Amino acid sequence: MTTSQPSIDSLRHLIQTHPLIDNHAHNLLAQEHACNYSKYPFEQITSEAQGPALDNAVKTLPLLRAANQLAELYSCPADWNAIKSAREQWVQRDYGSLIRRCLEGTHSLLLDDLLTDYDIQPYDWHDQFTVSGTKRIVRIETLASKILTAMRDSGDLVNGDASLADYKVQFGLFYESFKKMVTSSVTDPNVVGYKSVICYRTGLNIVEPEEDALFKSFSRTVQQTETPYRVEDKPFNDWLVLRTLDILTLAKSASSISKPLQLHTGLGDSDISLLLSNPAHLQPVISKYPEVDFVLLHSSYPYTREAGYLACVYPNAYLDLGEVFPMVSRDAEESIIRESLEIVPTNRLLWSTDGHFFPETYWLSNKQFRQTLETVLVDYVLQRDYTVSQAMEAAADILFHNSNRLYGLNQTPQYQPSTICALPNSPSSLDTFIRNNPGVKFVWMQWVDYTATIRIRMFPIREFARIVRKERRIGISLSVFWMVQDDSVGASAPPGATTGQFYMEPDLSSLSRNVGVPSQSASVMTFWRSEEGKQLEGCPRTTLQNLVTKFKTEHNIDLTFGFEIEVIFLKPTTDANGKKDYTPAVANHSWSRMTSETQTLLPLLEEIVEALASININLEQFHAESSPSQFEFVLPPASPLAAVDTLLKARHVVTSIANQHGLRATLHPRPIPKAAGSASHAHVSISPSDQEESFLAGVMKHYPAVVAFTLAQDISYDRVKSGIWAGSEWVTWGTQNRETPIRKIGPGHWEIKSLDGLANMYLAMSAFLAAGYLGVSQNMPLTLKDCTVDASTLTPSERTALGITTALPKSITESLAALEKDTEIQGLLGRDFARNYTVVKTAEREKLNAMSEEERRIWLVEQY
Template sequence: MGSLSSLRQLIQTHPLIDNHAHNILSRAAASDYTKYPLEQIVSEAQGIALTNATSTLPFHRAAFQLATLYNCSSYDWDQLKAARNELVERDYESLIRRCLEGTHALLLDDLLTDQDVEPFDWHDRFTGSPSKRIVRIEAVAARILSAAVREHTVPSQSSGLSTFQALWETFSQDFSLRISEAIADPAVVGFKSVICYRTGLDVQPTDDGDAQRLLQSFARTISQATGSTPRVEDKPLNDWLIRQTLDLLQAAKAIQPNKPLQLHTGLGDNDINLLRSNPAHLQSLIAQYPDVDFVLLHSSYPYTREAGYLACVYPNVYLDLGEVFPMVSRDAQESILKESLELVPTRRLLWSTDGHFFPETFWLANKQFRDALEKVFVDNVMNGDFTIEQAKQAAVDILFYNSSRLYSLNERPRSETALVSGAGSLSHASPTDALEAFIQANPDVKYIWMQFIDYTATVRLRIFPILEFAKIVRGQRRIGICVALLWMLQDDTVAGGTTTGQFYMRPDLSSLRRNVGIDSRSASATVMSWWKTEDGEPLEECPRTTLLNITNILRDEFDIETTCGFEVEVVFLKPAVSPSTGEEEDWAPIITNHSWSQMTRETRRVLPLLEEIAEALTSVGIYLEQFHSESSPGQFEFILPPDSPVAAVDTLIKARQVIACVAEQHGLRATLYPRPYPFAAGTASHAHVSISPPTKEAPFLAGVLHHYPSLVAFTLSGDASYDRVKSGIWSGGEWVTWGTQNREAPIRKISPGHWEIKSLDGLANMYLAMSAFLAAGYAGVKENRPLTIKDCRHDAATLDEAERSALGITTKLPTTLPQSLDALASNETLQELLGSNLVKNYITVKRAESKKLNAMDEKTRRKWLIERY
């Protein structure tokens, strides 16, 4: 199933793991073209030979493509460099972010140089997952030699070979220790050798017992060692470094995650011996170490076929397709890909950029590789060599999954949930292709629930047979919803507005997940929906659209990427039966011998339920980070993974549904009610929000704090919410403030640009709550608002007025819903950012809801809310 267009789109947009790259230049060095010629992005040549690179086909192609990156109207190299200089000066990090767009993870050989480059973990701000380290073994050896030269008197070679024995023993022990430490280091996922540059790939499988020959090699090397990083290039010693690393890797294979050895092969600059860079020289070594995986880097060009043969006949050999993009022409790139596919299983082909120094090396490599992969794979499909689905699988394996498996990364693209789990499809695929893929992975699903969340946070839905739903996806029919929903309460009462007119639901296939926990016989799935106008435009009052819009303007105006993650707190209740009537009249906690993060005798009885919930969530691609008991009787917390704001809220809603459904199968109620018991802590729905880069955290936080009394109208959206906002019960306190790791502040700072929102519970429409928080932060950044409230390390309620004043703490949180709604009604900034109609309708609904609930007695109101939330 599928189409060529879906294959093209997949190849061009699927996240990738770059399995071999190097550090990017710091901003101070990024335009130092004397030291780092920009021409090196398309050539391995150096010195005078590099001047000829500007007349090559790869260079002209790169210049044409860079003009689009720099938004430059000229392809003249000097003008391109001038445009680049302006970008570097204005916003270097934005250029890097653009160049690394689509990169999920970087595996960095960060020992290429320690000068003028950004540190290893600095690169994490631009990728979807933290970088991992590839350890260059010759650099390790050089550093040990350098230390030995500084700390010991090195004998002269004329003084006799035996005088080097002690130094050799120290060196060999230190080298083995450093490699062993790296093998045990979880940040290290592999090793690399550049022996190809030094003494060639004809590594001797053994030293033939010639210890004296090895000692002589070491003596020559250490005697010639000068400078801070001496060059290790004496064959017996270099061969020993390889063998010793392989011995240690093979010995650790049984107890450590797989950590391959990468070897530079083929193409290189002028200090390489081209004949000895042929990977065929490695055959006997590969055969000697069957338990170690070898990665032949850089397509082994021009020896791609030889490398392909090794990857075909040895199961421990992988071929990396990097560096030739963008170093060779388009025709050569496509030819290299075709040669790689002649013999090599697609599950043993890896992608890398060999990006280094200039961020453009990453951008050009990724762009040109995707283009070549698309051309070759489309041709293969049209020639009948691949089906579309086979080509898709091969593409995502090469771009992502092969590296994830080989390096034991256990990564999954953020934009993807595995089809095999029934969790949906690629968010970047077309809706039709995404639905086809979902159906193929879940042939038993017969019904789709199209869900939408109203302003009372009530989840509403329409159910469609799968064939009818397919018509909606293809645009053959539309589903209209009466606009009265914009003023509707939980019991369908309409609080004003009009009953004339409608809007239309449009499913978001990225949120499509099958239903679990309801009943083993259920053949249904859920999908979230956008609200559209008659003309198909986004409806201003749509909560999901509101959150997407504010996320986009933060990115578009300030290059701020936002991430959200939620903690689901629930209290498990059992029906309380009246002894006189035998009817259910209330709810009671399932356990009472219970406290925070403790495993009591009663808690252990609930463990099967908790594990069933965790397994149900995993089955639909929601991978809990942890779960544990909370403070209130029968209360537990499930921590969800972070994601982009809309996707994170989608996941929250699905997770809550799964938790509630599994509980129902056991005759229980999982409630989000803010404070079920006046004698215990309440139930929140804390959110974690991160902005990247965190450079704007001060004005962002200042904006949030300035608008906090208004935005809590969305985060504490019911009268019952304010019963939880009390000092001393871990609810975030009573004052508008923030504090580093302060759990009695409404906003707990966790790290730069990363906060936890404490004043938030399960009655909130979370799309609107997060929209309000991000909108307030956006306003602060736009106004460059100063952060006048200082870091508070205490519960502000325990401070006296002078102490609070010294910290800039002057405003109390609203203590009732009417107070927060009044603050919102007078807040023109939030109304403008969120949409005046949305805010107006929301206030109308919440005031009507409050009136309805306050007309009930306390017991009836509590039961009414528990049964709905």
């Protein structure tokens, strides 16, 4: 199978779920002002119009579209008055939950927090709604206004009949204060950039003012009778921008501190000069200050192409794609993204909402941008302008990585699928699922414990909707950290193991109908969250996703998984004494053949394939394997978390439909003594593949500890043998060699052989990735050579010549001991988790060893 290129579905999923950094936003209103529509008209969420002109906004396409989308958010009719009424009720009931909903998927906010309105919340108040703390963007005109006000209050600023010489003195005092405040803020870790609204005030045709003109401009500014001062006199405004650039240039040369300057361009209020808002006017300034990065805000609409040209030819120019979402129509949004991609490198494009006052401005912006970006990038992939991988890289850069680099945030995106806009976890996404699956009446919320047992809580669809809306939480005892299959807790569990709980958070990206069972239900996988709603160490799905994130953010490596399901179909039997047993469903059977006896299973096999296709799991192939009644189903490749989710869904379908045919489909590694066993081989691809040797070196070094997760029970080690195509007995790798635990298939593409169906696959793949991550992070050299034979057939000296020195563990006890010694793997997976896992595996082993060999075989067949 080939896994080098992810699917378009992977691209869609990434666009809709990737965390984002909002590089230009504003403060939200305090709750008491959130519904003060006379002062803050709600219609401004899609319009820059003010006063009487705003009355016409309700007849614009952007607002009508927003109304239809907000109706989904509020679960109300798409009537503007009904929307406002529903909104007011939510604000009064729980303003915080509305904000959380609207900021779903936002990793960090960069706030221009110097709005002069006192009805807003301070910038750090917003921290509670995002993964990472809020950062500040300093607006230089407001900073100047505050300095002037402070000078007036202290008596250093004289209005009235002062001479030009007096204004020169006052200007000198102002300059010292301005320079001091900007310079000090450059070293403030909470300040990540600066902004000018000179576009609104005097236009973007910035020039160095002559001295007399500057002093006269300053005098006109301070002669205002009302405060706060409005800085809107051209020479003074131009001077403020240029001196800020001088300070930022000096900081870059003196201390290598680089903080960008954002400039409002294009779309704006009625007080702009539309002609002077064209970013083309900035070309001389951008060229003059090559050490300062310029961010051209608001897509520069309607001058997107002009801004795109600047971002193309100047390495210090970036184009922000914000504000136009949701201010323009769907077609215009699509055109803006296409124009932005005409010549602009995708590492020069940034995302922002320009969200302000109302949390819905964030929600609409993010929802519409993700929709439009998906439309455009998928189209380019279908037209073969992009590969899927190239499009995925571009989307992730625009949403997160470009801002992360430009503003020096050094953040690692945390995937929280329960807090993603639109897809997968908004109530509107659930509504869509219900509409498309009207027969679903119940939802099974699932998690996988450390014994690979799938645990389930079932809910009527109405109650599940309440969970998605975060109107209730489902707590699960923390005892599951130490629980084995019969619900007993391991003897080595710490005191108080039954105290406390975690909360299941559904991941709607995994929601699908249950097929093959007599139930009108769907199932969904979950994350484990703490009392505070944060990630919980030891959650298998979170562990895997965090490692995927580290590969992307730290090494720009994308990962793809593909799985093979090997099952053996058994017939349950009972002898005259009532003893239960399981025997092969067919006997005349061999690898890749369809004997006359094997053909009797065709109705079962084809029903499985069709059932999987009905929930969008489209097999690549299926065929007979070597053991009697053994078959393999090859699943399509996908992103790691989605691939494991798909594996578990597919296994459930296989076992459920087999049950309907009176058979048991088992993942037991060797349910038929002396016959070939079953694995659960996994394919892993990294892209690009230029660090494949370091990745593989890490896997080889840490493989004994990895095996504690991939071969999770003693019976699993019954296949650590030479000559049975199961990976043999030594830690090594080989190109297309099925007698090595790691078979190399192509550049950056491997198959894991020592892996079976008793493993918690989220944890098994996490351990494998952790080993590879350590290799890449440490630039580890690959000392093991390509092994083309079964290493067990080599002499010790021959193995040494290939760098093969370590035997595979032969029991779960040995691999757990290797895990205990491997502090690096523990550090990535979680030290407490590693201890808990060892407690569970030890208790599980003791339980199984207390059984006879035949009892153990029957028990495992029925469990797995």
